[in-house]
Amino acid sequence: MNPLDATGDQTPFEALRAIALQLLSQGETYAGIFLRPWNFYQVGIALAVFVVAHILAQLVTPHMREWMRTREGWPAWRLRILIVLQRRLRMIFFVILIWHVIGIMKQLTWPSRSYLLTIIAELGTAWLLIALATRLIRNPTLRLLVRYSAWAWVTISILGLADETQAVLDGLAIEIGSTRLSIWLMLQAAALLIALVAAARFLAAAAAANIRQNENMSPSMQVLSVKFLQVALYGAAFFLALKLVGVDLTGLAVLSGAIGVGLGFGLQKVVSNLVSGVIILLDKSIKPGDVISLGDTFGWINALGARYVSITTRDGKEYLIPNEDLITGQVVNWSHSNEFVRLDISFGTSYGDDPHAVRKIAVEAALGVDRVLANRPPVCHIVGFGDSSVDYILRFWIRDPTGGLTNIRGNVYLALWDAFKENDISIPFPQREVRVLNESLPVARTPD
Known part of the structure; x- marks a missing residue:
């Protein structure tokens, strides 16, 4: 035999x-x-x-x-x-x-x-x-x-x-x-899985390129479509490889159900971030390129991931914010519905300066700064009479928050400084008088 x-x-x-x-x-x-x-x-x-x-x-x-x-x-x-x-x-x-x-x-x-x-x-x-x-x-x-x-x-x-x-x-x-x-069965499964995953990766890349070129879809829907397509193709490749080598998927379905229940309890945060990511993509609250603030973090969205959002700040740092924090926290989206952003700066001048002239000079100084919009002209208002100055607020608009907020505020402050210096407008500082009410108090002596 x-x-x-x-x-x-x-x-x-x-x-x-x-x-x-x-x-x-x-x-x-x-x-x-x-x-x-x-x-x-x-x-x-x-x-x-x-x-x-x-x-x-x-x-x-x-x-x-x-x-x-x-x-x-x-x-x-x-x-x-x-x-x-x-x-x-x-x-x-x-x-x-x-x-x-x-x-x-x-x-x-x-x-x-x-x-x-x-x-x-x-x-x-x-x-x-x-x-x-x-x-x-x-x-x-x-x-x-x-x-x-x-x-x-x-x-x-x-x-x-x-x-x-x-x-x-x-x-x-x-x-x-x-x-x-057997080892032969596992080698067959590995070879088929590699081949099918490679084919799925090629198809996903080709489909993703076509989806990103579709101008009728919003950036959020493009990301969601690409992610859904990748999961579907890779999942189909995995189960098809097992089916082709003769693995019974009925038992695998029961086992995966039991594993899913265990993972649901043990990986609640991970599942929460995954679900939050899908919600973010569906409600279009944020999208790649948006400028957002979350707590002390300010930057623009670089990428939307399945578990986190990548935010790049002005100093080059890249923060990976969990999706759940964007759902449950208070997020300021500077470019959600449009790109226009209004900024406010406060300053004060002495009581001897004409407030009408101060307001006019402040508006002209702001208009002379790059990135300040002229079609939405700045405005300046008196907001109060302080202890040593008349307090003003200057409001102006920009349309490129990705260029930074601190730098444009600094440029406007510098323009105000130059304009006030040129027009002899003074910026006072607090002054205090100290009076001695009882001059007969004994003078403390130090021991010899």
């Missing part, structure tokens, strides 16, 4: 032992074939071809780099392809040369004399194609994982050990109730 056709009468250990014995027998057969004299010659020919390919790559690489430097007007994607090919020149030359050598040998000698070279050529071609194809994967870690996994599986397949390897991996399994989990 073929050990690969082991029935349920065998224990997993006995099945693995039978498979291992067959692999050992095949290994001895391959070793006997490999030790034939002509196979050593084929290995020597392959090494000679590799050396020639290496020399050719060393000679061509400098010229290719110089040629690429002259391609300044080419698109970036075309230059990236040339860089990838330049880094793989040695393998490219090796594959081209060894297939030509095989073709010549088949014409001059028996096919068996080029059997080992054919295997080496197939391996080299497959490895080269995999290396070039995996460059499309942007994540370095994922790229290496996919590349080495593909290299291993292609090597096993070309060497004719695919069935034996599959049997060994399928024999390493554990059983949980009626579910049997």
